Amino acid sequence: MHEIHHGQSVAGSVDILDYDPKQKNEEREDMDSVFTYISEKLQKGPLHFALIDPDASHPESIPEIASQIEKAGSDAIMVGGSISAVGTQNDIIIKAIKKGTTLPVIIFPGGSSAVSPYADAIFFMSILNSRNPYFITKAQALGAKSVKMYQLEAIPMGYIVVEPGETVGWIGEADCIPRRKPEIAAAYALAAQYLGMKLVYLEAGSGAESPVPPSMVGMVRRMLDIPVVVGGGIRSPEQVIPLVTAGADIIVTGTVIEKTGNVHHTLSSIVQAVKKGRKGRTEGGN
Ligand code: 1GP
16 A cells, blocks of 8 residues: 655646645536436446446556546446545545546445545445444435535435345445345335435445346336446356346446456456347336
């Protein structure tokens, strides 16, 4: 881990001291909101989001990785993790991502200190099936003021952890949804919709041996009017097709980006499967 000092440039010319909220406002006036961007793209079919875990990447390599992600056809970059860099280190990673891509960068927070002014938006998420109110509303209360101060777009999201749950299941003290009980996931997902959340995320946990079962994705999809995000344990195009066919609107992959020696090649095949998978979807399934 690098030790960061104020003004120190870690990733090329990335400088954490040049943040000017006024300038950001002017930039953002010309841009649609990230949620509008997502909604409009979803009209044409399912999407792929790439997840960068700040702890699993060297800052120097991040602009190139972000560029490869964009070239592979991914639609947005999420940044975060359950046990991840926060504060200054997180700011540096986000700025490094933005050096390499024009894709929207969305914070996927592991906690309130993951909020950064440099991202375009934040998934303002609640672990709906946590046993601990800290992860349902308290972390959100602690981070809300920073979101406002940085004028970040907050996209409310219901986050549902499915077995095995991996690190986030343990850290987030989740009563992981049993894989054989899709109706429980569907009930939580519908509650998220009625609570006003704009997205539902079905999470098997980063590095899970297998993704959320397609049958569970299908039942959740049929229950909802809002988009369904699916992530955790997705490594291959073969795993993507049944998930998208079952109704997944957004597929997230993270670990595969860390492990591959060729981000563009590996992600391209996954992104193509996401875009192709929609052909197998039933009419009205989305
Ligand atoms: C984790 O769903 C994401 O929160 C991505 O999981 O790292 O297994 O792709 P993977």
